[in-house]
Amino acid sequence: MAPRGETRERVLRTAAELFQRQGYHGTGLNQVLAESGAPKGSLYFHFPEGKEQLASESVALSGRTVGDALAEVVLAAPDGPAGLAALGDYFARNLLESDFGKGCPVATVALETAAESETIRAACDTAYGEWLGGLRVALLGWGVPEERVGPLATLVLSSLQGALMLARVQRDVSVVHQVTRQLAGLL
Numbered sequence: 001m002a003p004r005g006e007t008r009e010r011v012l013r014t015a016a017e018l019f020q021r022q023g024y025h026g027t028g029l030n031q032v033l034a035e036s037g038a039p040k041g042s043l044y045f046h047f048p049e050g051k052e053q054l055a056s057e058s059v060a061l062s063g064r065t066v067g068d069a070l071a072e073v074v075l076a077a078p079d080g081p082a083g084l085a086a087l088g089d090y091f092a093r094n095l096l097e098s099d100f101g102k103g104c105p106v107a108t109v110a111l112e113t114a115a116e117s118e119t120i121r122a123a124c125d126t127a128y129g130e131w132l133g134g135l136r137v138a139l140l141g142w143g144v145p146e147e148r149v150g151p152l153a154t155l156v157l158s159s160l161q162g163a164l165m166l167a168r169v170q171r172d173v174s175v176v177h178q179v180t181r182q183l184a185g186l187l
Contacts, residue, residue: 008046011036016058016065020105021098024055024112024120049119055109056123062105063127071134080142081184084156088180091164092173100171103164132157144187156183 014036018027029051033040047053073090077083094102110124135153144152163179 007036007038007042011038011043011046012054012058012061015054016062016105019055019058019109020062020102021108024051024109029054052117052119055113055117056119059106059109059120059123059127063123063130066105067127067130067134070131074134074138080139080144080187083138083142084180084184084187085177087156087160088163088176091160092167092176095164095167095173095176100168103168104161107161107164128157139187142187152186155186159183 011032015027015032018032018035029043032038032054033043043054044050047057069090070087073086074083077086091104106124106127109120114121114124132153135156136149139149139152139156140146159179159182160176163176166175167173
């Protein structure tokens with residue numbers, strides 16, 4: 001028998017992967033259980049509020065995971081243009097490695113549920129808020145004037161989100177790189 005926290009973590013990670021690929025409505029709880037190898041009773045034991053709780057916690061986990069990865073690539077960059085290129089490279093690599101099956105783990109769920117679930121909307125908002133905070137810190141570090149940091153962080157994040165969607169639909173990551181090059185010109 002798996003330790004209590006291990007089963008919960010396995011279900012959460014499996015759900016995060018499935019939500020990112022298939023969206024909220026395309027992912028069933030039976031599929032989450034089957035792919036995680038968790039016993040049927042464990043889902044409501046660990047997530048008593050059901051699919052909505054599982055989705056909100058999965059989005060939070062994915063948000064932290066991606067946020068940590070983005071912070072790592074940005075901190076390794078010598079300057080703003082290189083940092084923006086590194087952000088684009090991170091997302092483009094994930095698209096290519098998944099054969100365009102995995103876009104942004106937050107957007108995939110947010111687009112489907114933000115209007116119908118306050119719990120999931122709040123989890124998506126928190127993830128985006130953390131990413132924006134990281135972008136603001138990076139922009140300040142790259143010498144962007146403080147009064148431009150907030151609006152520019154919002155522009156970077158929203159532009160990358162749009163580029164990811166276009167890249168998935170077009171099955172071509174060049175749009176991601178085009179967007180990061182254009183954004184670099186604004187620094």
